[in-house]
Amino acid sequence: MIRYSRYLMPTTKETPSDAEVVSHRLMLRAGMIRKVASGIYNYLPAGLRVLRKVEKIIREEMDRAGAQEVLMPTVVPSELWKESGRWDAYGKELLRFRDRADREFCLGPTHEEVITDLVRREVRSYRQLPLNLYQIQDKFRDEIRPRFGLMRGREFFMKDAYSFDADEEGAAESYRKMYDAYCRIFSRMGLSFRAVEADTGSIGGSSSHEFMVIAESGEDAIVSCGSCSYAANLEKAECVPPAAGSPGTVAKVGSPRKVPTPGKRAIAEVASFLGIDPGNLIKTLLFESEKGDVAILVSGRYEVNEVKVKNFLGVEWVRLAPEERIRELTGAPSGYAGPVGLKLRLLADHSVRAIASGAAGANEKDAHLADVVPGRDFSPETYSDFRLVTEDDRCPRCGGALRCSRGIEVGHVFRLGTKYSKSLSATYLDAGGKERLIVMGCYGIGVGRTAAAAIEQHNDADGIVWPISIAPFEAVVVPVNVKHEGIAQESALIAGELSARGIEVLLDDRDERPGIKFKDADLCGIPVRVTFGEKNFAAGFAEVRDRRTGETERVEISRLAERVHAAVEAKRKECSQ
Ligand code: ATP
Ligand code: MG
Numbered sequence: 377m378i379r380y381s382r383y384l385m386p387t388t389k390e391t392p393s394d395a396e397v398v399s400h401r402l403m404l405r406a407g408m409i410r411k412v413a414s415g416i417y418n419y420l421p422a423g424l425r426v427l428r429k430v431e432k433i434i435r436e437e438m439d440r441a442g443a444q445e446v447l448m449p450t451v452v453p454s455e456l457w458k459e460s461g462r463w464d465a466y467g468k469e470l471l472r473f474r475d476r477a478d479r480e481f482c483l484g485p486t487h488e489e490v491i492t493d494l495v496r497r498e499v500r501s502y503r504q505l506p507l508n509l510y511q512i513q514d515k516f517r518d519e520i521r522p523r524f525g526l527m528r529g530r531e532f533f534m535k536d537a538y539s540f541d542a543d544e545e546g547a548a549e550s551y552r553k554m555y556d557a558y559c560r561i562f563s564r565m566g567l568s569f570r571a572v573e574a575d576t577g578s579i580g581g582s583s584s585h586e587f588m589v590i591a592e593s594g595e596d597a598i599v600s601c602g603s604c605s606y607a608a609n610l611e612k613a614e615c616v617p618p619a620a621g622s623p624g625t626v627a628k629v630g631s632p633r634k635v636p637t638p639g640k641r642a643i644a645e646v647a648s649f650l651g652i653d654p655g656n657l658i659k660t661l662l663f664e665s666e667k668g669d670v671a672i673l674v675s676g677r678y679e680v681n682e683v684k685v686k687n688f689l690g691v692e693w694v695r696l697a698p699e700e701r702i703r704e705l706t707g708a709p710s711g712y713a714g715p716v717g718l719k720l721r722l723l724a725d726h727s728v729r730a731i732a733s734g735a736a737g738a739n740e741k742d743a744h745l746a747d748v749v750p751g752r753d754f755s756p757e758t759y760s761d762f763r764l765v766t767e768d769d770r771c772p773r774c775g776g777a778l779r780c781s782r783g784i785e786v787g788h789v790f791r792l793g794t795k796y797s798k799s800l801s802a803t804y805l806d807a808g809g810k811e812r813l814i815v816m817g818c819y820g821i822g823v824g825r826t827a828a829a830a831i832e833q834h835n836d837a838d839g840i841v842w843p844i845s846i847a848p849f850e851a852v853v854v855p856v857n858v859k860h861e862g863i864a865q866e867s868a869l870i871a872g873e874l875s876a877r878g879i880e881v882l883l884d885d886r887d888e889r890p891g892i893k894f895k896d897a898d899l900c901g902i903p904v905r906v907t908f909g910e911k912n913f914a915a916g917f918a919e920v921r922d923r924r925t926g927e928t929e930r931v932e933i934s935r936l937a938e939r940v941h942a943a944v945e946a947k948r949k950e951c952s953q
Contacts, residue, residue: 377875378849380884385422387896397593399831400525402840406900408848415522415530422848422900426827427533429846431512433564434535434821441557443508443537448490450514454480456489460799465692469517483516488796488818491538495814496802502542505804505814506550510537512823526824527784528595533823540814542804547791547815551583554789554819558587561821562786566843566951567830570783572598573608575683576790583791587821588783589829598783599765603776610780611683613765614772617726629733632716632745632753639742641711643676646744650735658728658736658748660713662697662705662720665689669697669705671713671720673756675727675734678763685762688723712737715754716745724756725763784829785822792816831901840901841924845951849882850944851904852897856890863908866933870906870918873937879944898923904943906936 386407395401403409408423419427435445454472457463463470463482471483484490491509499507515534522530539550555571562569567589574586586609588598597610608614640646647654657676662669667689672680686694699710705720706713714737715722728750738745750756767780794813796802802814827846834841844850851874855867864885871883882902884893890909897905907919918936920943921928931939 377871377881377883380882381886383422383882384420385896385900386420387899395525397524397527397828397832398835399527399593399828402831402835402899402901403525403828406840409525415519415528417526417529417531425848426842426846427823429848430565430823430826431533431535433845434512434561434823437557437561437564438510438535438537440560441508441553443510443539443557445511446491446494446509447511447513448484448487448494450484450516451481452484452487452490454482456493456800457482460489460492460796462489469519471516471518484513485515485517486534486818486820487511487513487536488538488792488816489800492796492800492802492816495538495540496797496800499540499802499804499814502804502806505540505542506546507540508537508550508554509540510535510819524593525828527828529824532825535819535821535823537819539817539819540802541817542806542812542815544793544815547793547817548583551789551791551817554817555585558787558789558819558821562587562589562826564951565826565830565846567786567826567833569786570598570600570607572600572783573606573612574788574790575609575612575687577683577687583789585789586783586785587787587789589786589826589833590781591784591829591832592782593832594782594784596783596785597780599778599780601771601774601776602779604771604774606771606773606776610764611681613778615726615761615763615765616770616772616775617759617761618730629747629749632748634738634740635735635744635746637742637744640744641709646735647676650744650746652735652746655727656731656734658715658731658734658750660715660718660737662702662713663694664697664701665691665694667691669701669720671715671718671722672725672762673715673722673728674725674763675731678725678727678766680725680762681764684760685723688760688762706737706739708737708739708741712739712741712743714739714745714748715756716748718754722754722756723762724750724759726759726761727763728756729759784825784832786826786829787819787821789819790817792818834901838895839899842901842903843951844903844944844947847901847903848880849900849902850880850947851906851940852882852884852900852902853906853908854884854890854893854897855908856893857910858885858887860910860913863910863913866913866918867906867908870933870936870940874940877937877941879941903947904940906940 410418512535541547571585574584576584599613600607640649654676659676702710735746736748797814803811853871855863871881874881905921
């Protein structure tokens with residue numbers, strides 16, 4: 377039992393001005409966290425209790441899935457990162473520094489290198505595989521825009537697991553086990569989530585899923601099918617190519633005509649000025665990459681998906697060309713680029729092929745071209761999928777209707793193949809004595825982000841409404857007047873009895889007004905509240921209140937512990953598998 381009068385849970389009424397999302401506001405107001413520097417926090421006792429509960433559930437399910445807990449250092453020597461090639465590739469999120477002997481180190485943002493180094497030294501034979509090692513550890517990423525409290529911090533707790541298998545088949549099995557463990561983990565936390573297909577970037581392959589907690593405030597856009605189980609991150613979601621334009625219409629179209637479009641550069645403006653459907657405008661976007669510049673063409677109805685461009689080019693980065701570069705490449709300001717006569721690699725989205733005859737920028741200020749026919753007036757190097765899916769698209773698996781929603785990525789499972797075992801030479805000897813590369817997978821969960829996501833999903837006007845499995849306390853006992861001797865005694869007694877029954881109890885023994893105590897109990901989201909009021913007490917009763925429904929029940933003090941125990945058990949059951 378914990379006594380609030382001695383407990384550091386400094387609640388506040390004010391809404392901090394820099395907290396943009398509800399979970400950040402409520403974690404501050406409920407006295408769970410305090411900021412030390414941008415993206416760096418102190419975890420106060422109640423906040424830490426929540427994080428430890430999240431960790432406990434993760435540990436239980438990881439252990440159940442056969443993974444073994446290890447702990448790696450946060451300070452990692454540069455040599456390992458140089459060996460994998462990521463010392464240069466990772467960019468500024470990697471915080472680098474030197475020790476007194478001038479040796480380079482970084483603060484680990486993820487631990488593929490360290491774990492692969494451990495395994496390559498310890499694993500020799502196929503008999504030692506499969507192996508799954510995990511840790512729950514403080515990570516550091518020098519995020520460009522830390523925000524939303526624990527949701528995107530710079531220093532944060534992460535569970536990271538790594539699987540090692542003899543072959544792809546084994547790796548697929550390890551992946552499936554982690555996927556299932558993740559489903560159990562997030563269900564036990566009472567979260568409504570969805571596993572969505574995710575981009576695998578430069579590593580390739582199709583096996584990567586992000587676990588998304590569905591929430592309006594989520595930074596990720598996700599697409600899901602109403603008819604089948606298909607769900608994907610928007611940046612990954614595939615577009616079904618449309619039928620090609622009919623050649624019959626093409627024959628009637630004369631060669632491109634230049635049309636003055638003074639000051640018109642936005643798609644909607646140009647289309648309405650020319651009196652055409654925006655879908656018939658050939659939007660031309662110029663991108664820079666480490667392998668040079670390209671023009672991406674897409675129907676004006678759609679947006680370019682940069683991740684698809686990046687994957688097609690097989691590059692580390694792409695970015696929209698800045699104004700200056702656009703002028704150099706097209707001879708015109710932005711808004712007037714077009715594929716006709718453009719001396720640049722042209723890559724077209726499938727939606728462009730469906731345009732029988734359209735309009736495009738003329739590569740000249742204040743001018744567009746009409747009657748532009750793809751394939752006749754310009755020839756892209758390829759027609760492929762370069763755009764973002766919309767709700768008008770059909771499911772790439774079953775043709776059903778697609779829905780867009782938002783999610784918070786709380787976990788990520790990824791089949792790595794041999795990316796790290798190759799660069800770090802992690803091999804084993806197979807049954808025939810032949811040396812082979814270990815096949816790997818990696819699996820992350822953000823501990824603090826998961827707690828924040830739970831608040832995003834479970835809150836009301838009065839504060840947090842914790843699922844009981846991750847609540848800082850399961851029950852709070854509130855004596856409305858601590859100066860009333862009988863009430864003070866009885867409430868301490870009940871709190872002690874609940875505690876003895878294995879319930880995590882907070883006794884609000886502060887000498888505060890009842891209104892303040894009730895507000896704090898609600899704000900902190902404690903699932904069950906037991907109230908000792910003077911009138912009820914005189915009659916031998918107390919009140920039991922459900923934080924989520926607000927329902928109250930008058931219970932005889934003699935049955936109180938039993939009743940609260942039952943209420944807590946019922947809530948625990950909701951969060952069990
Ligand atoms: P994001 O796209 O949100 O930056 P990520 O793809 O970089 O995430 P991973 O490298 O897959 O994330 O990390 C595993 C998990 O760690 C994520 O699913 C998330 O829950 C958590 N995480 C990642 N970055 C942060 C952060 N800056 N603050 C808190 N948690 C984070
Ligand atoms: Mg990131």
